[in-house]
């Protein structure tokens with residue numbers, strides 16, 4: 001489904017944020033990336049849909065290297081890669097249904113997208129997805145009036161509107177209360193198990209990873225230091241993932 | 257511990273010293289400027305006599321009531337010029353701001369050119385704009401319109417550009433991640449988010465331009481500024497006072513309306 005090989009990235013051309021990262025993600029599985037702050041988790045996730053241009057390596061999505069695509073092809077590929085964010089990144093003055101429909105912009109012509117001309121099939125799909133995430137009665141609410149947990153669920157519905165093969169989640173629960181955390185994680189788990197979508201999540205909470213993940217990738221200082229099934233994640237493994245690296249200048253700090 | 261306390265004391269002493277120095281510098285600047293201009297501070301005491309003269313002559317009397325018709329006509333013309341120039345400039349500004357904002361610019365050189373252009377337009381005083389344009393466009397409403405247009409274009413481009421840059425890249429990227437095109441991101445993401453801020457700037461600029469249009473009219477011989485000049489030079493002070501009064505009423509009305517619209521928007 002998704003295979004990352006020898007990925008490398010440096011923001012300033014000097015300090016390496018990623019050095020030789022390789023891993024792969026299976027359909028129908030929840031894969032969690034854990035690691036200390038500044039380890040490079042966000043950089044990995046954003047390289048996958050090329051919001052960040054990485055320096056070197058291969059990112060095989062459906063057997064084509066995303067890094068080699070031209071603009072139009074990249075747009076095509078992005079259509080099948082959903083993404084949700086810690087601060088939701090919804091268009092706040094617009095309603096929930098409008099934000100969900102943004103998920104199909106990638107398949108529309110420029111003009112149809114600009115003037116919000118959606119097909120009936122797409123409107124039905126959007127309503128169905130809002131129902132799926134439990135927000136049917138909020139379809140016409142402005143997103144700025146929704147709670148954090150509700151916003152994140154709109155974010156998930158927007159990602160699902162893309163009919164994605166994979167969903168990238170950058171700390172999706174970091175700003176949520178415990179109850180919303182469970183709602184959101186249950187939805188993501190369900191997408192993997194029942195819809196066969198690959199779910200790749202950056203997380204800070206090891207206990208959440210334990211209850212929801214199939215596979216864990218541990219990142220420390222831009223390198224993969226753990227890559228195994230969740231059952232293999234022992235306390236010593238966790239300690240080594242969060243270990244403070246001797247040659248990084250204090251950027252690696254265990255956050256909680 | 258003691259040395260810590262000493263450090264805090266020193267901190268405040270330095271701060272006080274700095275403030276005193278600044279005050280002394282302002283004082284010296286005032287004295288220097290007074291001497292340079294031959295301005296005598298005690299002449300401020302005679303200001304009340306001047307004000308009394310103003311009040312006596314400029315209070316509109318019965319004779320000036322006959323001018324209402326002409327004043328309202330010209331006031332309306334001035335208002336239209338101000339609104340038209342602002343709205344036209346706003347449309348062009350929005351386009352320039354989008355391709356000039358660092359977060360959305362197609363090329364960093366484009367951003368630079370637009371930044372310089374808007375700075376240039378903005379920093380030429382409105383009076384200078386009017387004088388320059390008078391050469392090519394002579395005394396008519398178009399000259400005033402263009403002077404306001406160029407100044408507003410410079411100002412709004414800068415203001416819009418900052419609004420767009422404050423909006424950040426995260427939400428833009430979130431839409432790009434769905435495969436949306438550049439134009440789709442702008443119309444579906446950027447514009448809905450910044451619409452209220454844009455309206456606020458435009459309303460502010462209309463207020464400002466109603467005031468400036470009066471001044472520009474004085475130079476270009478059009479609108480309310482022109483008749484003020486006319487009455488004033490022909491010693492019809494009462495009528496001139498009426499013009500000032502009407503401009504104040506208009507500006508306050510515009511401000512009230514724009515506040516109302518602002519409240520409805522948010």
Ligand SMILES: Nc1ncnc2c1ncn2[C@@H]1O[C@H](COP(=O)(O)OP(=O)(O)OP(=O)(O)O)[C@@H](O)[C@H]1O
Pocket residue numbers: 011012017035036037038039040041042043044251
């Ligand atoms: N835009 C940027 N410009 C320069 N350096 C950056 C940028 N983004 C990230 N970095 C650096 O790259 C490294 C990895 O950052 P990244 O955001 O991927 O870490 P992370 O694992 O997501 O951390 P966190 O858990 O705090 O979100 C850090 O050292 C960071 O300082």
Ligand SMILES: [Mg+2]
Pocket residue numbers: 041042043
């Ligand atoms: Mg991060």
